[in-house]
Amino acid sequence: xxxxxxxxxxxxxxxxxxxxxxxxxxxxxxxxxxxxxxxxxxxxxxxxxxxxxxxxxxxxxxxxxxxxxxxxxxxxxxxxxxxxxxxxxxxxxxxxxxxxxxxxxxxxxxxxxxxxxxxxxxxxxxxxxxxxxxxxxxxxxxxxxxxxxxxxxxxxxxxxxxxxxxxxxxxxxxxxxxxxxxxxxxxxxxxx
Numbered sequence: 001x002x003x004x005x006x007x008x009x010x011x012x013x014x015x016x017x018x019x020x021x022x023x024x025x026x027x028x029x030x031x032x033x034x035x036x037x038x039x040x041x042x043x044x045x046x047x048x049x050x051x052x053x054x055x056x057x058x059x060x061x062x063x064x065x066x067x068x069x070x071x072x073x074x075x076x077x078x079x080x081x082x083x084x085x086x087x088x089x090x091x092x093x094x095x096x097x098x099x100x101x102x103x104x105x106x107x108x109x110x111x112x113x114x115x116x117x118x119x120x121x122x123x124x125x126x127x128x129x130x131x132x133x134x135x136x137x138x139x140x141x142x143x144x145x146x147x148x149x150x151x152x153x154x155x156x157x158x159x160x161x162x163x164x165x166x167x168x169x170x171x172x173x174x175x176x177x178x179x180x181x182x183x184x185x186x187x188x189x190x191x192x
Contacts, residue, residue, distance in 0.1 A: 009041075010041055010046075011059065013039045013041060013046065013170065014046060014059035014060075014062055015059055016039065016095075016169075016170040016171070017037050017038075017039055017046065017048070017057065017062060017095075017170055018057045018058065018059055018061075019170075020037055020097065020170050020171075020173075020174045021037055021048070021054030021055055021056075021057045022054075022055055022056075022057070023174060023178075024037075024054060024055070024097070024099055024174070024177070025053075025054055025055025025056075026055065027178065027181075028101075028102065029099045029100075029101040029102075029177065029178070029181055030054050030055070030099045030100065030101075031100070032053040032054075032055065032056075033051045033052075033053065034054070034099070034100050034162075035048075035054055035097075035098050035099040035100055035162065036048045036054075036077035036078075036079045036083070036096075036098045037054065037095075037096070037097055037098070037170075038065075038077075038083045038087075038095065038096045039094065039095045039096075039170050040067070040087055040093065040094045040095065041064070043066065043067055043068065044064050044065060044066055044067060045064070045065055045067060045083060045084070045087055046062040046063065046064055046065075047062065047063055047065055047076055047077050047080055047083055048061060048062060048063075048077050049061050049062070049063060049075050049076070049077065050075055050076060050077050050078055063075055063076045063077075065080055065083075065084065067084060067087045067088060068088075069084075078137060078138035079098055079137070079138055079142075079143075081138065081139075081140055081142075081143040082098070082138075082142055082143040082146050082147075082164070083096050083098075084143070085143040085144060085146070085147040086146065086147050086150060086164075086166060088147075089147050089150075090147075090150065090166070092168060093166045093167070093168070094167065094168040094169050094170075094172075094173075095166070095167055095168075095169055095170040095172070095173040095174075096164060096165070096166050096173060097164065097165045097166075097173045097174055097176075097177045098162060098163070098164045099162050099163060099177055099181075100161070100162035100163075101162060101163060101177070101180070101181040101184065102181075103181055103184035103185040103187075104157060104162060104163045104180060104181055104184045105160075105162060106184070106189070107157075107184050107187055107189070108157050108158075108159055108160065109160075110189055110190055111159075112187065112189065112190060113129045113131060113157050114129060114157075114180055114181075114183035114184040114186075114187050115183055115186065115187040116129055116179070116180070116183045118183065118186060118187075119183070121179065122179060122183050125154065125175065125176060125179055126154050126155055126176060126179055126180060126183070127152075127153065127154060128152060128153045129153060129154075129155050129156060129157060129180070130146075130149030130150055130151070130153040130155070130156030130157070131149060131156060131157050131159070132145040132146055132148075132149045132156060132157070132158050132159060133145070133159050134158075134159040134160050134161070135158075135161075137161060142158070142161075146158065146164055150164070150166060154166060154167065154176050155176050155177070155180050163177065163180055163181075165177040165180060
């Protein structure tokens, strides 16, 4: 940050990401070193540091990345490409949460998505849930697949790699991830 004064709006969204990381950690949806969070800040977005403990973030543990750029700043999350591609394709997306929740991973291992249609809130808040096959973490192929899977969806499951939820705000993206995991826990596994 090099001594620059942070605008009040940027300070607010940084604090929202810090809070979201704490909530996800407290709920057991993200463990130290896992996942990543970001928020749009105009032509840029803020993303968590690579390997950072999302439950113990500070407002300064976020790196600014150009949405229209091609470089990834040193220290930025390994999934920066994925976040950038989502922001490029969907101007209405203001925040992204990528976590590795246990119930979602359990269902994904059986090629199932959470039964979000089982509750009214799930139908309203999540609607359709996208799906991607397995792609190497941090790869351009994963970034592309997730962006495609989010067309018309508020969340998607990444085979062997958790889930991504989006929203116009940090609060909405966080709420959607929490709901997705709740519905995954309610979804009975298919009989084998």
